[in-house]
Amino acid sequence: MDPTPADPADDESAGLEIVGVNKSFGERQVLSDVTFRIPAGRTVGFVGNNGAGKSTTMRIVLGLTALDSGTIRYQGRPIGVSARKRIGYMPEERGLYPQMRVSDQLVYLGLLSGYSKAEATAAAEHWTGRLGLEKARRSRLSELSLGNQQRVQLAAALLHDPRLLILDEPFSGLDPSAVAVMSDVLEEQSAQGKPVLFSSHQLDLVERLCDQVVIISDGRIVADGSVAGLREGAPLRYRVVADGLTEGWTAPVPGAKELGRDDDGCSVEIEDGQEQELLAAAQKLGPVREFTPVRPDLAELYRDVVSAHGVDGA
Template sequence: MSAAATAPGTAAPGLEIDGVDKAFGEKRALDGVSFTVPAGRIVGFVGNNGAGKSTTMRIVMGLTALDGGAVRWDGRPLDSAARRRIGYMPEERGLYPRMRVLEQLAYLGRLSGHSPAGAAAAARRWADRLGLAGAGRARLSELSLGNQQRVQLAAALLHDPLLLLLDEPFSGLDPSAVGVMSEVLREQAARGRPVLFSSHQLDLVERLCDQVVIISAGRIVADGPVAELRSGGPVRYRIAADGLRPGWAGGLPGVTELEWRDGGCVVETGPARDQELLAAAGKAGPLREFTPVRPSLTDLYRDVVDGLGNDEASDKVSDDDAD
């Protein structure tokens, strides 16, 4: 399910990362990484610590040199002029802690090309939109971490970017701030802006994203629409029947009992085994439930990444990406 590279001479809608390689000494950080972020889509970029997410974003921004492959914007090599139109939010925050919020945003707006009046107007507009109107005169260091995140997003949006590239934008946000930021990202996508963000909050990625790219140990291991990835996961059923007891499926080849809860059992099996399961469960007693279970993105992530069996692919998703 990895993204295929666009054929030479074919314009790619939005951002295209094509066969990108990167090594740091003996460590191969990226190995043929390829995926696209189409116009008007929100793409979630997920993976364990050290998988290559931040390195990929830094390469897009020109902050880290690639060793091989290419990065293109609308089918053309991504140059410095195009990079100035990217709204980038790095994981390592780069704002000035002692500057006041509106003063800082207006300053950054001028750096991005606004006139002084235009920069001040953009600063006020985004502060209001992101719920910072009451914090405009506060110094950044006086704000909560969540509100500092909002200021960082405002800084990325000041110059009306054509692409949003956000590294862990939801880290440390309370539910209210998550709602505001999610709404802003949807608005940007509705305007045709490609949005790429990394996150370890897989439930949020599942709700918000049109497409998910999973990276492990520098390689893309899954890429596609959320619904498509979930439908391509393991076949699971929840079964409840009078008299059903643990071990009932032990005689069925390729069937695994995953969990028992509320008088029912979730099993995993191969395709086209539903009639065999029905018959076996029916022998225990009258059926009360036989329901297909679609794996969540968290389940899919564990199946794909943990199934690789490499040292980098652990089953713990933590808050900091050590790329």
């Protein structure tokens, strides 16, 4: 039920491309040469501390904020009004009518997108059912929990069968049940070949759901790739459990850095090829009960990346 027919010349595989985007507000430059791509059928997590430029980038894609320079392309072409009508957008701040009943406002939004009354009603019933909102259809938005309000916001973004999704902090304030429902829906949308971009501070969800992670810091893209790819570029880390790991025990290994301790052992960062040196240093102090590589999670990778670029992560 897409009111905007697809152009057969469209290249679906091209997805959404953000190329060399710059934006300033007065004398403050908030985006500097921002470039990344959301291919069709992939879910991309957009990660950064507050004020890094995530929402501004999204608003530029949607045409809500003008860029100073750069290009936004969708399916290989500069994005225009008709392409923007195909975007399902979920803002961080809820943008629905709090005193309007859920079904009524979803039908109203469907009519605005070009649906007939019957199409809009069918779409509203489908998405309220899919998102577990059957009992809330006749409720006013203000009467719902914050989590259910968030579900209604997602229903509004999906109502017109968008070709791509841009979601700003969609998991904020959700309980585990709502997180599971929203995660399933995003995976379904991506599986249908749609590009999905969402921002979140919940890095465990980003790591689990996303094919690609884009990290922005102080208005600049500082990392772009899969979590596995980001791990490949991360420093080596080992967990060492042994007797006698006194302060400074890693001194024989040039550049080794102890990252933290617990009751049993410690975590150490080393350079590539120093594994045997680190093991030997531990063995000199006593029996080694554990010596295992540590796979950093996305939260650790994020802290490393933003730290390397001189910005505190959050």
